[in-house]
Amino acid sequence: MINSLALISFLTDDYDKAIRWFQTALGFVLLEDTDMENGKRWVRMAPHPTAETAFLIAKAVGEQVDYIGRQAGGRVGHFLFTDDFDGMLARMQNAGVTFREAPRNEPYGKVVVFEDLHGNPWDLMQPTKT
Structure with missing residues (x-):
């Protein structure tokens, strides 16, 4: 049996703003944007067209709205790996992304914590090659 992680929900208050x-900010590609009627859409985005895992952009409704910006309870919940840390950092800075710290070198790689459009913390990381 082969399993894979296909989608991760990303809560937002506005599909188009999130897209x-x-x-x-991240250079992601829109894989799919299908109207599901009644204001719902099936929106998938990923770092590149052949990525194994993608985000399902989900418009929060009801009590879900309370979790926008708090999806991981204040912890870093998403880790974006890159092979060009400095280039990605520059792209994100040019897009106005908020960074919580200066980039730092750790035993596992170069890393910086940034916030998405709703304030969720993420790590941008270039792993150390082993």
């Missing part, structure tokens, strides 16, 4: 942020 623009992922495209502009």
Whole structure:
């Protein structure tokens, strides 16, 4: 049996705002945007077209709205790996992304904590080659 992680839900209050942020700030591609009627859409985004795992952009409703920006309870919940840390950092700075710290070198790689459009903390990381 082979299993894979296909989708991770990303809560937002606005599909189009989230799509623009992922495209502009992170360079993600829009894989799918299907109208599901009644204001719902099936929106998938990923770092590149052949990525194994993608985000399902989910418009929060009801009590879900309370969790926008708090999806991981204040901890870093998403880890974006890159092979060009400095280039990605520059792209994100140019897009106005908020960083919680200066980039640092750790035994596992170069890393910086940033916030997505709703304030969720993420790590941008270039892993150390072993």
